[in-house]
Amino acid sequence: MAKLRYSRIQARKWWTLSMALRILFILTVVLLMLLGLGIFSLPISSDDAPPNDLTTSYRRLAAERDDNGLGNRGEQWTEILSWEPRAFLYHNFLSKEECEYLIALANPHMTKSTVVDSKTGRSKDSRVRTSSGMFLRRGRDKIIRSIEKRIADFSFIPVEHGEGLQVLHYEVGQKYEAHYDYFLDEFNTKNGGQRTATVLMYLSDVEEGGETVFPAAKGNISSVPWWNELSECGKQGLSVKPKRGSALLFWSTSPDATLDPSSLHGSCPVIKGNKWSATKWMHLGEYKI
Numbered sequence: 693m694a695k696l697r698y699s700r701i702q703a704r705k706w707w708t709l710s711m712a713l714r715i716l717f718i719l720t721v722v723l724l725m726l727l728g729l730g731i732f733s734l735p736i737s738s739d740d741a742p743p744n745d746l747t748t749s750y751r752r753l754a755a756e757r758d759d760n761g762l763g764n765r766g767e768q769w770t771e772i773l774s775w776e777p778r779a780f781l782y783h784n785f786l787s788k789e790e791c792e793y794l795i796a797l798a799n800p801h802m803t804k805s806t807v808v809d810s811k812t813g814r815s816k817d818s819r820v821r822t823s824s825g826m827f828l829r830r831g832r833d834k835i836i837r838s839i840e841k842r843i844a845d846f847s848f849i850p851v852e853h854g855e856g857l858q859v860l861h862y863e864v865g866q867k868y869e870a871h872y873d874y875f876l877d878e879f880n881t882k883n884g885g886q887r888t889a890t891v892l893m894y895l896s897d898v899e900e901g902g903e904t905v906f907p908a909a910k911g912n913i914s915s916v917p918w919w920n921e922l923s924e925c926g927k928q929g930l931s932v933k934p935k936r937g938s939a940l941l942f943w944s945t946s947p948d949a950t951l952d953p954s955s956l957h958g959s960c961p962v963i964k965g966n967k968w969s970a971t972k973w974m975h976l977g978e979y980k981i
């Protein structure tokens with residue numbers, strides 16, 4: 693009698709255990725099915741607007757990353773400006789401290805900017821380009837390396853394909869007339885091949901003028917939200933108003949590596965204030981330094 697009761701208790705225990713295991717198994721299967729069907733998803737950030745024309749900006753929150761940069765960059769997001777030329781704007785690409793750092797490094801060494809002679813491939817003085825500038829060697833220090841890594845991530849082009857950072861300064865009246873970043877001579881494409889992309893970082897705000905203008909851009913150029921703040925020169929094409937810390941990425945080549953004439957661009961004369969910028973040119977191949 694006692695033995696019978698004992699085994700009954702034992703059987704009850706086993707029954708409870710196997711029931712619990714069965715329920716656990718069923719719950720797991722249901723959870724996997726929900727995940728598989730996409731009804732239930734693990735929390736991952738999502739985009740809040742589809743890509744569209746100039747009127748709707750496409751925002752994407754960039755993941756916060758510790759990349760050894762200087763200072764606090766704040767909220768970052770990107771915006772599609774145009775597909776002809778292919779141009780994208782990255783907000784808060786550089787922190788205020790990084791902008792100040794680049795200006796302080798370059799300021800004591802600024803010399804009058806030159807342009808490349810399309811016949812000889814050498815640098816020459818020109819009234820087309822009236823700014824002053826200097827190059828900061830690639831990989832020069834930890835902060836520059838961090839910025840160069842960020843540029844590589846943004847453009848999907850390896851750091852090794854980039855020229856040194858060129859810091860430029862435009863005072864009132866100074867400009868760079870519309871030109872292409874790609875070369876039409878043999879000399880300048882020997883190292884790294886053709887220039888394919890440009891990342892232009894604004895190191896200062898400009899009170900008036902100083903826009904980057906794409907006069908050959910296709911699409912409705914007056915639909916940009918900052919249209920009414922543009923100078924006369926800025927209204928000649930698709931324009932970007934300089935904002936400290938923003939980076940403009942545009943491509944001089946189409947995805948098949950042919951030259952893209954819609955990438956024609958210039959820097960409008962500064963009307964009020966000062967313009968500081970830093971440019972990174974990226975080549976199709978490795979650029980030896």
Ligand SMILES: *[C@@H]1O[C@H](CO)[C@@H](O)[C@H](O)[C@H]1NC(C)=O
Nearest residue numbers: 747911912913914915916919
């Ligand atoms: C261009 O955009 C502006 C502002 O959104 C609008 O008023 C204008 O009608 C547009 N023009 C064309 C040709 O679509």
